[in-house]
Amino acid sequence: MRLLAHIAGMLWMAHGLESAPTQRFVFVEKQMGADFRIVLYAKEAKFAKAAAKAAFDEVKRLNAIFSDYEAESELSLLSANSGKGKKLSVSEDLWTVLSAAQCLSTQTDGAFDVTVGPCVRLWRIARFRKTLPAVDKIAAAKLAMGYQKLLLYPEAKKVQLKDQNMILDLGGIAKGYAADKMLEILKEKGMLSVLVDAGGDLALGDAPPNKKGWRIEIGGRKHPDLPVLELANCAVATSGDIEQFVEVDGERYSHIIDPRTGIGLTARLQVTVVAPSGMQADSLASALTVFGPEEGRLLIKKLSGVESYFVQGHAADRTLTRIKAE
Numbered sequence: 001m002r003l004l005a006h007i008a009g010m011l012w013m014a015h016g017l018e019s020a021p022t023q024r025f026v027f028v029e030k031q032m033g034a035d036f037r038i039v040l041y042a043k044e045a046k047f048a049k050a051a052a053k054a055a056f057d058e059v060k061r062l063n064a065i066f067s068d069y070e071a072e073s074e075l076s077l078l079s080a081n082s083g084k085g086k087k088l089s090v091s092e093d094l095w096t097v098l099s100a101a102q103c104l105s106t107q108t109d110g111a112f113d114v115t116v117g118p119c120v121r122l123w124r125i126a127r128f129r130k131t132l133p134a135v136d137k138i139a140a141a142k143l144a145m146g147y148q149k150l151l152l153y154p155e156a157k158k159v160q161l162k163d164q165n166m167i168l169d170l171g172g173i174a175k176g177y178a179a180d181k182m183l184e185i186l187k188e189k190g191m192l193s194v195l196v197d198a199g200g201d202l203a204l205g206d207a208p209p210n211k212k213g214w215r216i217e218i219g220g221r222k223h224p225d226l227p228v229l230e231l232a233n234c235a236v237a238t239s240g241d242i243e244q245f246v247e248v249d250g251e252r253y254s255h256i257i258d259p260r261t262g263i264g265l266t267a268r269l270q271v272t273v274v275a276p277s278g279m280q281a282d283s284l285a286s287a288l289t290v291f292g293p294e295e296g297r298l299l300i301k302k303l304s305g306v307e308s309y310f311v312q313g314h315a316a317d318r319t320l321t322r323i324k325a326e
Helices: 002-019 045-066 074-080 092-108 117-129 135-143 174-188 278-300
Strands: 023-031 034-042 150-153 158-161 194-198 201-204 214-217 228-231 235-240 245-248 251-254 269-275 307-312 319-324
Touching (some): 023 045, 034 045, 074 092, 092 150, 117 135, 201 214, 269 278, 278 307
Antiparallel strands (some): 034 194, 201 235, 214 228, 245 251
């Protein structure tokens, strides 16, 4: 009788949970130098909180791998061994990201390049001082750059940085990968209707209850000519100079650097990419911002499942170019 009563009690609790109303939960933490946000729908707060904690813990783990600010991160230690002739074993996460980065570098002839670290550091100082990096310093930094100098050995999953003073920077791909991993964990915890915002890189699960999808504003700001998308089970990334730039002598230089020139971009351009994964959306948005719509069109047409929106100009003068993979 006790066993039957226990089973009946469990069934009653399960029924109560099943019939409980779905609630919207939002969780925000500072991670990787940016605000990371999780929006999910669940029936119980304790399960929502546990899932969000697991996802944020994953970001902390990844930051210890990808950070170029922390001297003891796996990425920083790899950069510290540049030019020493060493082939170093790397983690599965770092291997996955570097492999994807090198593939895109090849496709773009270096418009996307994670060896851009030396120039990134120069332009960080430039934004702080509100002055341009010296020409000779940019030239010296470029000598330590070039994706061809980043050597990958697939069979052993080892990496070698061929030249001295190389610095890897994953700013254009790591957050997208982190968003993917967070979404994966949230789904494993039973959170299916979820949005992950990794500092502007979005990974989307199922749509919110009774909705077609998550509402995504192209351009990041309300504008009558810019579309609002309803998306689910895909990723979205936006790249541009809306927030991070330096203005010198009336010229505006973006924090996004063209690896081919070592110079911050000057065109007023914001690119939003919709792609199957966060890592792909993030890296493509970075590359397409360097390319612009004309060169970008050629790249996108070679891909599948990718859609891009180029917003040029500012305020009322903004124009939109939409390019979709065939």
